[in-house]
Amino acid sequence: MLLTIMFSCSKNTTELVGTWQVKSKYYKATYAIMEENDSIKAKVLYYNDGTTIIRKKDKKEYYVFENLKPSKNQYMDAVSGATTTNENKPNIALQPIHKDTLKVTTYIRNKPLNEIWIRINN
Structure with missing residues (x-):
């Protein structure tokens, strides 16, 4: 899986850093982007x-994505090691x-x- 994050006009990664809650009818999730x-x-x-239930207190750590590196106006996952697809679209944007708010x-x-992630103010 190729993971790409696209930004409209910003290379400022600090806008992503924080705690995010997913707005979904199908599951509940909270992620920390760092x-x-x-x-x-x-x-x-x-x-x-x-x-499936995963909690912060579980012994194993789980990541949605890791090691994103900037590349022009997007960020690409440099370590997923997953299979590359023939599609021109990223698997996640x-x-x-x-x-x-993130789309x-x-x-x-x-x-x-499509999902919406809302920042949680601590």
């Missing part, structure tokens, strides 16, 4: 889709809508699935 060693990571703090698009079988 910048670490010149890369951007999103760690799962909580995830529950009715079948993030676009800031507002300083506290996350996941492509499944070449069809987009």
Whole structure:
């Protein structure tokens, strides 16, 4: 899987750093996006889709993406190691809508699935 994050006009990664909650009818999730060693990571703090539950207190750490590196006006996952597809679209794209809102698009079988992530103010 090739993971790409696209930004409208900004290369400022600090706008991503923070805690984000997914607005979804199908599952509940909270992620922490952080910048670490010149890369951007999103760690799962909580995830529950009715079948699988992941909590921050679990011994194993889970990441939605790791090691994103800037490339022009986007960020690409440099370590996923997943299979590259023949599609021209990224498997995941993030676009800031507002300083506290991200639009996350996941492509499944070449069809987009859009989610909204809302920043949680601590």
